[in-house]
Amino acid sequence: MAGPVVKKEMSPRLNRRAWVFIIPSIILIVAFVFYPMIQAFITSFETGTGNKLAFAGIKNYKRLLTDTTFRKALFNTLIYLVVQVPIMILLALAISSMLNSKRLKFKGLFRTAIFLPCVTSLVAYSIIFKSLFATDGFVNVLLMNLHVIAEPISWITDPVWAKILIILAITWRWTGYNMVFYLSGLQGIDDSIYEAAEIDGAGALQKFKSITLPMLKPIILFTTINSTIGTLQLFDEPMNITQGGPANATITISQYIYNILFKYSPDFGYAAAVSYVIVIMIMVLSFIQLKVGDKNE
Amino acid sequence: MSKKVLRVLQYVFLTIASIVSVFPIFWMIIASTNQSVDVTKGTLMPGGYFFENLKTLLASDLQYTAAFKNSLLIAVVTTILAMVVSSAAGYAFVIYKSRARERVFSLILLSMMIPFAALMVPLFRLFSKFNSMGPLKVIALNTPMAVIIIAIATAFLIFFFRQNTQSFPKELIEAARIDGLGEAGIFFRIFMPTNKSCYAAAIVVTFMTSWNNYLWPLIALQSPEKRTLPLVISAMGSSYTPDYGMIMTAVVIATIPTALIFFLMQKQFVAGMTGSVKG
Numbered sequence: 001m002a003g004p005v006v007k008k009e010m011s012p013r014l015n016r017r018a019w020v021f022i023i024p025s026i027i028l029i030v031a032f033v034f035y036p037m038i039q040a041f042i043t044s045f046e047t048g049t050g051n052k053l054a055f056a057g058i059k060n061y062k063r064l065l066t067d068t069t070f071r072k073a074l075f076n077t078l079i080y081l082v083v084q085v086p087i088m089i090l091l092a093l094a095i096s097s098m099l100n101s102k103r104l105k106f107k108g109l110f111r112t113a114i115f116l117p118c119v120t121s122l123v124a125y126s127i128i129f130k131s132l133f134a135t136d137g138f139v140n141v142l143l144m145n146l147h148v149i150a151e152p153i154s155w156i157t158d159p160v161w162a163k164i165l166i167i168l169a170i171t172w173r174w175t176g177y178n179m180v181f182y183l184s185g186l187q188g189i190d191d192s193i194y195e196a197a198e199i200d201g202a203g204a205l206q207k208f209k210s211i212t213l214p215m216l217k218p219i220i221l222f223t224t225i226n227s228t229i230g231t232l233q234l235f236d237e238p239m240n241i242t243q244g245g246p247a248n249a250t251i252t253i254s255q256y257i258y259n260i261l262f263k264y265s266p267d268f269g270y271a272a273a274v275s276y277v278i279v280i281m282i283m284v285l286s287f288i289q290l291k292v293g294d295k296n297e
Numbered sequence: 298m299s300k301k302v303l304r305v306l307q308y309v310f311l312t313i314a315s316i317v318s319v320f321p322i323f324w325m326i327i328a329s330t331n332q333s334v335d336v337t338k339g340t341l342m343p344g345g346y347f348f349e350n351l352k353t354l355l356a357s358d359l360q361y362t363a364a365f366k367n368s369l370l371i372a373v374v375t376t377i378l379a380m381v382v383s384s385a386a387g388y389a390f391v392i393y394k395s396r397a398r399e400r401v402f403s404l405i406l407l408s409m410m411i412p413f414a415a416l417m418v419p420l421f422r423l424f425s426k427f428n429s430m431g432p433l434k435v436i437a438l439n440t441p442m443a444v445i446i447i448a449i450a451t452a453f454l455i456f457f458f459r460q461n462t463q464s465f466p467k468e469l470i471e472a473a474r475i476d477g478l479g480e481a482g483i484f485f486r487i488f489m490p491t492n493k494s495c496y497a498a499a500i501v502v503t504f505m506t507s508w509n510n511y512l513w514p515l516i517a518l519q520s521p522e523k524r525t526l527p528l529v530i531s532a533m534g535s536s537y538t539p540d541y542g543m544i545m546t547a548v549v550i551a552t553i554p555t556a557l558i559f560f561l562m563q564k565q566f567v568a569g570m571t572g573s574v575k576g
């Protein structure tokens with residue numbers, strides 16, 4: 001369809017004009033991403049109150065090692081990551097491979113229903129979950145009426161249940177989102193591959209393991225990295241469901257940075273050092289995931 | 298035999314997943330039509346209390362109407378500016394391909410890896426300086442522009458438009474040049490109108506992101522009359538004696554625009570989210 005490939009050199013005038021299209025974006029991204037990023041790196045080596053900062057070497061990074069709240073925030077963030085991301089991705093994979101089967105009825109209905117949580121904003125659904133899971137909220141009333149539990153569960157105020165609640169909430173909001181990626185990936189797999197496998201006597205689980213999984217690998221890798229980056233920055237949900245409580249039992253790193261800035265007396269240097277922990281974690285984890293993804297090739 | 302059991306199990310599983318997915322939204326709507334006492338009793342029947350709740354909401358000192366207006370203004374202006382600025386960049390990276398610009402593009406892609414959590418500190422400090430910097434006052438803290446300006450050029454949108462420009466027929470551009478149309482004219486009058494589905498998807502996703510944005514507005518908009526909907530809803534949720542009926546009414550109204558977009562433009566919604574548009 002494409003015409004004959006003639007490599008034409010751009011005229012210098014056109015070449016200069018072309019930058020006009022790009023320069024606004026470059027200015028904005030440099031001003032509001034790269035410049036702040038470098039600024040934060042410098043700030044992370046400074047201490048002081050408010051804007052009166054002085055160079056202090058690696059003092060902030062040393063402080064991280066003995067900071068118990070930071071340790072809690074790091075631990076919680078990693079718990080969310082290690083527990084929630086795999087559960088969500090497996091769920092999304094299971095649902096999408098079921099929805100992809102040709103004989104399934106009400107496909108559109110199921111798909112729309114499971115995708116629906118994506119309509120809600122993070123703050124909105126957090127408030128909904130907070131209300132549903134209040135001590136006198138709907139979920140406790142339901143579970144008690146069904147005689148599953150005798151006493152109401154303290155979803156918000158118990159350190160373990162509060163973590164479980166955050167994980168439940170995130171899973172509810174993002175499973176449908178990931179499902180959409182897998183569904184579009186599955187559409188690219190030719191039905192004849194499955195048919196051939198069926199003739200060879202492959203069961204559903206076997207087909208999933210030896211066709212679906214390998215074919216979807218790049219998409220699974222992409223969604224895993226995406227979810228990892230998202231979870232490491234988790235903020236809206238703990239902020240609005242549990243306020244990070246009880247006693248910082250659900251606090252995340254992002255939330256801790258926010259607290260350092262706005263809840264306590266602002267310590268820009270220390271907040272910047274904490275934020276670089278997230279940067280380094282994202283870099284390391286994305287790198288590992290890409291490496292692991294390559295190896296299974 | 299076992300195949301039949303498996304099939305039934307599939308339906309059971311998908312039905313449960315669907316109910317769990319829909320229920321909180323259904324409950325939100327039901328709660329918005331009931332009095333707070335009935336909500337805490339666990340009612341699942343629609344009540345006739347919606348307009349009462351709405352009245353309480355509008356009469357409260359939460360400035361909900363102002364928040365709605367602020368959210369709308371920010372989302373609309375962000376979307377319009379982002380469509381011009383980011384799409385122009387994505388377009389130019391393909392149409393005027395050069396080695397220098399390829400390098401710039403990889404740098405822009407790199408910015409995708411930078412978490413907002415890391416920008417929170419320096420951005421807050423940067424924007425708090427703008428107030429005393431003459432013309433930069435317009436983007437200082439507590440102005441809608443402070444929220445808009447950082448969302449106009451995003452790596453995601455530039456990447457998205459670059460991907461979708463690749464299938465754009467170059468002959469059209471050659472023909473337009475011969476007809477004497479300038480480079481800007483080609484972009485605005487040929488490229489934009491012929492890529493409506495691509496823009497629709499980008500508009501949906503940009504509008505939604507802006508409408509739902511929480512962390513940066515929370516930092517940048519601290520005076521009560523400047524707040525956006527997520528900030529007001531968040532403030533309502535943390536009150537000690539929550540009026541559930543009123544809170545859910547606020548949440549329902551805040552969700553209506555995105556729900557409408559979802560039902561009217563599901564295709565573009567998905568395409569924008571997954572970053573792919575075909576045809």
